[in-house]
Amino acid sequence: MLEIxxxxxxxxxxDKVILRGVNLSIGPGEVHAIMGPNGSGKSxxxxxxxxxxxxxxxxxxxxxxxxELLEMEPEARAAAGLFxxxxxxxxxxxxxNMTFLxxxxxxxxxxxxxxxxxxxxFLKLVREKAKTLKIDADMLKRPVNVGFxxxxxxxxxxxxxxxxEPRMCILDETDSxxxxxxxxxxxxGVNALRDAGRSFLVITHYQRLLDHIKPDVVHxxxxxxxxxxxxxxxxxxxxxxxxxxILAEVN
Amino acid sequence: xxLAKLKDDALAARLAGLPAxxxxxxxxxxxxxxxxxxxxxxxxxxxxxxxxxxxxxTLNAPEVPSAARFExxxxxxxxxGIDRLKIVFVDGVFDPAASDDLALAGVEIERLxxxxxxxIHWAQGTYGVLEARGQTPVARPFxxxxxxxxxxxxxxxxxxQATRPIALNYHHVSDTSDAILHHCVKLEAGANLTLLxxxxxxxxxxxxxxxxxxxxxxxxxxxxxxxxxxxxxATHVFAQVQAGARFKSFTLTANGRLTRNEAVIxxxxxxxxxxxxxxxxxxxxxxxxxxVFVTHAAPExxxxxxxxxxxxxxxxxxxxxxxxxxxxxxxTDGYQISQSLLLDEDSQFLAKPELEIYxxxxxxxxxxxxxxxxxxxxxxxxSRGVPRAAAQGLLVLAFLAExxxxxxxxxxxxxxxxRLEGWLQRHAAKGAT
Ligand SMILES: Nc1ncnc2c1ncn2[C@@H]1O[C@H](COP(=O)(O)OP(=O)(O)OP(=O)(O)O)[C@@H](O)[C@H]1O
Ligand SMILES: [Mg+2]
Numbered sequence: 002m003l004e005i006x007x008x009x010x011x012x013x014x015x016d017k018v019i020l021r022g023v024n025l026s027i028g029p030g031e032v033h034a035i036m037g038p039n040g041s042g043k044s045x046x047x048x049x050x051x052x053x054x055x056x057x058x059x060x061x062x063x064x065x066x067x068x069e070l071l072e073m074e075p076e077a078r079a080a081a082g083l084f085x086x087x088x089x090x091x092x093x094x095x096x097x098n099m100t101f102l103x104x105x106x107x108x109x110x111x112x113x114x115x116x117x118x119x120x121x122x123f124l125k126l127v128r129e130k131a132k133t134l135k136i137d138a139d140m141l142k143r144p145v146n147v148g149f150x151x152x153x154x155x156x157x158x159x160x161x162x163x164x165x166e167p168r169m170c171i172l173d174e175t176d177s178x179x180x181x182x183x184x185x186x187x188x189x190g191v192n193a194l195r196d197a198g199r200s201f202l203v204i205t206h207y208q209r210l211l212d213h214i215k216p217d218v219v220h221x222x223x224x225x226x227x228x229x230x231x232x233x234x235x236x237x238x239x240x241x242x243x244x245x246x247i248l249a250e251v252n
Numbered sequence: 253x254x255l256a257k258l259k260d261d262a263l264a265a266r267l268a269g270l271p272a273x274x275x276x277x278x279x280x281x282x283x284x285x286x287x288x289x290x291x292x293x294x295x296x297x298x299x300x301x302x303x304x305x306x307x308x309x310t311l312n313a314p315e316v317p318s319a320a321r322f323e324x325x326x327x328x329x330x331x332x333g334i335d336r337l338k339i340v341f342v343d344g345v346f347d348p349a350a351s352d353d354l355a356l357a358g359v360e361i362e363r364l365x366x367x368x369x370x371x372i373h374w375a376q377g378t379y380g381v382l383e384a385r386g387q388t389p390v391a392r393p394f395x396x397x398x399x400x401x402x403x404x405x406x407x408x409x410x411x412x413q414a415t416r417p418i419a420l421n422y423h424h425v426s427d428t429s430d431a432i433l434h435h436c437v438k439l440e441a442g443a444n445l446t447l448l449x450x451x452x453x454x455x456x457x458x459x460x461x462x463x464x465x466x467x468x469x470x471x472x473x474x475x476x477x478x479x480x481x482x483x484x485x486a487t488h489v490f491a492q493v494q495a496g497a498r499f500k501s502f503t504l505t506a507n508g509r510l511t512r513n514e515a516v517i518x519x520x521x522x523x524x525x526x527x528x529x530x531x532x533x534x535x536x537x538x539x540x541x542x543x544v545f546v547t548h549a550a551p552e553x554x555x556x557x558x559x560x561x562x563x564x565x566x567x568x569x570x571x572x573x574x575x576x577x578x579x580x581x582x583x584t585d586g587y588q589i590s591q592s593l594l595l596d597e598d599s600q601f602l603a604k605p606e607l608e609i610y611x612x613x614x615x616x617x618x619x620x621x622x623x624x625x626x627x628x629x630x631x632x633x634x635s636r637g638v639p640r641a642a643a644q645g646l647l648v649l650a651f652l653a654e655x656x657x658x659x660x661x662x663x664x665x666x667x668x669x670x671r672l673e674g675w676l677q678r679h680a681a682k683g684a685t
Pocket of ligand 1: 012037041044088
């Protein structure tokens with residue numbers, strides 16, 4: 002599904018190097034988790050995959066189902082099936098959440114040559130998905146993320162994912178800011194989407210989330226590289242001992 | 253004085269190009285007075301403080317710079333879906349065939365061209381009167397020109413609740429037409445009218461609208477200026493808003509080489525309110541100037557100015573807005589915001605917000621900002637699959653939304669919103685409005 006090879010990334014306007022040769026291979030239907038200390042480059046990796054400006058790829062490649070991602074516009078990556086649930090979802094004053102969702106869904110359908118959803122079809126679908134995430138009608142009417150609580154913003158990300166049905170989902174700290182019940186809701190939302198053709202990359206600091214979304218593989222990122230890869234037990238090790246031992250072992 | 257001489261010369265040259273007024277009766281007298289006002293002030297020059305940001309040269313010029321008419325393609329005419337009484341002017345000349353009967357319950361509608369014949373007329377108390385009052389403290393020569401030389405316009409007196417809006421439709425056919433229009437609207441106490449205006453009017457349009465909103469009356473004005481790329485216009489709204497009355501005006505502008513929209517609003521009775529809003533979208537050779545002067549002359553009045561401009565490819569936006577609170581106008585609530593969204597670094601926004609307050613118990617605020625598109629929001633939208641151009645359109649519409657909220661009628665607001673949406677989509681698709 003997603004193949005990242007020797008990815009080196011620096012800031013476009015500065016000499017600061019952030020990713021120093023990331024290798025990652027996620028097969029169809031797999032769930033991978035990335036953990037790692039603050040500032041190690043996890044969000045940068047997700048932004049570079051989604052196509053955010055401001056980064057320069059100096060070496061390496063990333064492909065989604067064989068297609069070279071890094072040359073595409075962000076909207077083309079989305080249409081190809083990539084989705085990023087942002088660590089910090091963006092507020093857009095003046096654009097209604099419904100308008101936003103509908104524009105996004107129909108833009109993707111259009112670019113894939115599928116018929117757009119009618120207003121009624123869309124409404125039915127969004128109501129159904131919103132209900133399972135306990136997102137009320139008021140949140141759908143309000144401007145995108147404006148005045149949403151931290152947890153509401155994260156649930157809104159999952160609602161977008163549920164509506165867009167991407168094949169490769171990257172969740173960047175979707176668990177942070179969620180209360181225990183909301184975390185369960187979000188995990189249920191993610192698990193409902195799990196199938197043989199859809200893969201997940203879950204970035205998190207806490208083992209807690211991985212109790213709900215069971216990963217196949219766990220990676221540890223530090224200083225712009227993946228320094229350890231293992232099974233779910235690796236997350237438990239981090240939870241118990243922190244990163245010191247793993248970092249020491251590598252150095 | 254050299255400056256005065258230049259102004260006089262500019263005026264003489266401009267007048268030489270225009271037919272003399274053929275008005276008779278009370279109108280002839282009113283036009284003669286306006287002509288004297290105009291002669292005393294001359295035409296404006298760039299050196300005038302009030303014209304520092306906008307060059308009046310092409311508004312002064314005896315020759316009208318040529319302007320081709322805009323081909324709207326399959327775009328629906330403004331307010332097409334609204335049940336309205338239509339009055340059509342072609343290059344500033346009334347078109348009876350294209351207009352509806354000038355008959356509406358509770359409203360008297362007359363052509364200016366015919367009204368002069370009477371010796372006594374209700375419009376004597378309005379025509380040129382509000383304009384003359386609006387000449388201090390700042391001279392507005394093109395308004396005086398409009399009063400002095402208009403041959404066409406409508407006089408509307410509203411005594412009741414107008415059952416449908418009156419729509420003034422301004423077509424532009426000749427590439428060098430030079431139209432001067434003057435309208436007067438008087439709403440008697442408790443009356444109610446919505447006035448729609450649309451179209452470019454002419455290659456160059458000079459227009460005055462005087463509105464007297466009587467006690468407890470309500471006037472709602474929505475205007476869509478024509479899309480002809482080279483058109484030029486100097487328009488003026490003078491309003492006096494009496495006790496408990498409501499005045500609301502919204503203008504949408506896209507395209508036009510030069511547009512100067514002046515509004516001079518006097519809140520003269522307690523508890524009156526005036527809301528002015530403008531949305532302008534300019535691409536390339538576009539200069540749009542909103543010059544607003546709101547006077548609070550009575551206590552407990554409310555005023556609101558919301559002006560937003562989206563500028564790209566070297567377009568220029570100007571906002572000069574003033575709130576004057578006179579002595580005794582206690583409990584004034586005045587608000588003013590002017591903002592621009594600059595889609596590139598070649599475009600510019602020049603703003604001069606002013607407050608002048610002579611009462612102590614007032615609440616007045618004003619703000620002016622100029623900013624680029626929010627790249628983070630743009631990326632967020634793109635990451636959800638919305639193409640960049642469409643994403644930009646959504647953000648532009650969101651930026652302008654606050655002005656459209658000033659339109660009370662939902663069907664009219666929707667006409668404006670979908671019109672803007674259509675423009676933005678077409679603009680995104682082919683890279684031109
Ligand atoms: N646009 C930028 N400008 C300056 N520094 C940046 C920028 N983007 C990332 N960085 C820096 O790159 C490093 C990696 O940041 P990144 O956000 O990817 O870390 P992270 O692993 O997601 O951290 P966290 O766990 O705190 O979310 C940090 O030192 C950060 O300050
Ligand atoms: Mg991060």
